[in-house]
Amino acid sequence: MLTTPTAAPTSSFTKTTVLNNGCVIPLVGLGTWKSEPGKVQQAVKEAIRLGYRHVDCAFCYHNEKEVGLALQECFAQGLCRREELFVTSKLWCDKHHPNDVRDALRNTLSDLQLDYLDMYLMHWPVAIKINWPESADDMIALDDLPIADTWKVMEECVDQGLTKGIGVSNFSIKKLEHLLASCRIPPAINQVERHPYLAQPDMMEHCARKNIHVTGYSPLGSLDRPAGLKGPDEVNLLTDPTVTSVANKHGISTAQVLLKWAVQTNASTIPKSIHPTRLAENLMVGRDDFPDLDQRDLEMLQSLDAHRRYVTGAFWALPGGPYTVENLWDE
Numbered sequence: 001m002l003t004t005p006t007a008a009p010t011s012s013f014t015k016t017t018v019l020n021n022g023c024v025i026p027l028v029g030l031g032t033w034k035s036e037p038g039k040v041q042q043a044v045k046e047a048i049r050l051g052y053r054h055v056d057c058a059f060c061y062h063n064e065k066e067v068g069l070a071l072q073e074c075f076a077q078g079l080c081r082r083e084e085l086f087v088t089s090k091l092w093c094d095k096h097h098p099n100d101v102r103d104a105l106r107n108t109l110s111d112l113q114l115d116y117l118d119m120y121l122m123h124w125p126v127a128i129k130i131n132w133p134e135s136a137d138d139m140i141a142l143d144d145l146p147i148a149d150t151w152k153v154m155e156e157c158v159d160q161g162l163t164k165g166i167g168v169s170n171f172s173i174k175k176l177e178h179l180l181a182s183c184r185i186p187p188a189i190n191q192v193e194r195h196p197y198l199a200q201p202d203m204m205e206h207c208a209r210k211n212i213h214v215t216g217y218s219p220l221g222s223l224d225r226p227a228g229l230k231g232p233d234e235v236n237l238l239t240d241p242t243v244t245s246v247a248n249k250h251g252i253s254t255a256q257v258l259l260k261w262a263v264q265t266n267a268s269t270i271p272k273s274i275h276p277t278r279l280a281e282n283l284m285v286g287r288d289d290f291p292d293l294d295q296r297d298l299e300m301l302q303s304l305d306a307h308r309r310y311v312t313g314a315f316w317a318l319p320g321g322p323y324t325v326e327n328l329w330d331e
């Protein structure tokens, strides 16, 4: 099942699902965090040539201009049409004030050279005063800048056609419930970290009941995270013995086991890569003819769940500030 890139497939290359706003999202998308300017443009172009139709972006990845250049090249070369793509971006935490939300989205649209997004997510349930906080003075408590106020303007962005859908990221069940109680447009997506070490069964069950789609980030364990975001006991998902044994059984790669698990358990998945062979390998799991994992495989992978996060959110827990790891995840 490992493969080298071939000719560009059609736009129906990957499995899709329908969101609560009626939009269709391909279940395998391309992550772009840490894809450096200078490399991301080629990676996005190659991904779209291979058949990716879902790209996950964010203002804070500092590469949306290059992603935009790649998208323009793809449109110009006829590799895909705008309406075939599902493009997500995210509101950064220093733009939660109602006066800032629309301009932040417009700025992202300008960088991506698009007229509209398919999905705009509130990146974190955290408000800050500057791009990256250094002390508690740079943080804003949610009591002082409530999520509902930010969300109201995100809803207006849908009304104005700036984005087709809105959603959230890194929201706990409690924060989702709070938002659902006050919103006019419910979030279509909660994008959270998800892989067999952090299977999030409660979140999956809750979101299924509320008709909110889950997109799982860092599905391969985010090995290329900056050292400052890594813990001392970092475990490599891609070499986990259980994942490896499932991979060997089916003759597929461990990355494909992880991504197939994600798709087969009703989430979309957004692995990041800048390498053509890996881009192709990762996309393959979204194909209709990619073999399902069997019940025994799923049980083995389920046994790995340790509620272990790679992206802990500890960077928001500055001494004396309003956020702690506990109140961030509500656990």
Ligand SMILES: NC(=O)c1ccc[n+]([C@@H]2O[C@H](COP(=O)([O-])OP(=O)(O)OC[C@H]3O[C@@H](n4cnc5c(N)ncnc54)[C@H](OP(=O)(O)O)[C@@H]3O)[C@@H](O)[C@H]2O)c1
Binding pocket: 030, 031, 032, 033, 034, 056, 057, 123, 169, 170, 191, 192, 216, 217, 218, 219, 220, 221, 222, 223, 224, 238, 253, 255, 256, 270, 271, 272, 273, 274, 275, 278, 279, 281, 282, 311
């Ligand atoms: N909402 C949020 O707060 C949030 C947080 C984190 C991530 N995200 C999104 O989720 C995306 C994915 O998460 P992530 O970037 O943290 O990590 P990830 O996708 O779990 O892992 C990326 C790493 O895996 C490598 N890789 C990719 N395909 C591989 C393969 N087939 N075999 C072996 N290694 C492979 C990549 O290397 P190469 O690039 O060198 O191939 C890179 O080092 C992000 O890019 C971003 O779009 C969102």
